[in-house]
Amino acid sequence: MAAHPQGPSKAVLWTGVGVGAAGIGALVAVAVADLGKADQLASVVGAVLAIAGIGLSLWAQFGGSGGTPAPPPPAPDVTASGAGSVAAGGSIGAVSTGGGTPPAAPAAPAAPAAPAAPATRPAPGSVTASGDRSVAAGGDIGSVSTGGA
Template identity: 50%
Template sequence: MGLVVGGVLDVGAADPWASVAGGAAGLIGLAVTLYAFLGPAPTAAAVTASGTRAVAAGGSIGAVSTGDGTSTTPPPPTTPGSPTRPASGPVTASGERSVAAGGDIGSVSAGDG
């Protein structure tokens, strides 16, 4: 807006308009920041496991074994400080021996050994 006024009128008249536009942009930025900090809290993702031996986790799963007489090899250790990804939506494992995670899955064995 300040540039338009400066282009149409003159640079001296654009200065107050640019000040007003900058102040308005600052107030809008402050309002958006306050909303981000004080706005509604994110809701937890729904985690559901339905089915024989089904496994569901809202975060990461290291090792899972759903079969008879099976074992899983544990995944390699994570680097300290490496972030785990939380679920961003619903996590559902529905079906026999199904496995679902909102984050990473290291190792899964769903068969019988």
């Protein structure tokens, strides 16, 4: 289902429809009076509309941003509760939440067989790590050691 134009683009659309209808009416009126003059007029109008169409296409492709950029999404609500718990709003490379065992180094990524999909950020929301030595992240976690055996 196609999206309906909104705001200024809707006004431009209806202006274009009105100008087109007026042009067709004028060409029909001139054609009734003098077919040769209508042919010449149609050629000139067609050339002008083609140039306008090229200009509008270029403007839409390269210069018609349509306004201010969207504001960045709000930062997620990050909460860590409990002894040694860790929470991060983004990705975590390596975490050790207790004990004497450091986290293992993140494994080197294997060569992808196919092009990898682009990384996406999770939707804004809350990231909560609750309980002793718990870990939560709003992104990827490379390596975690919670201590103990």
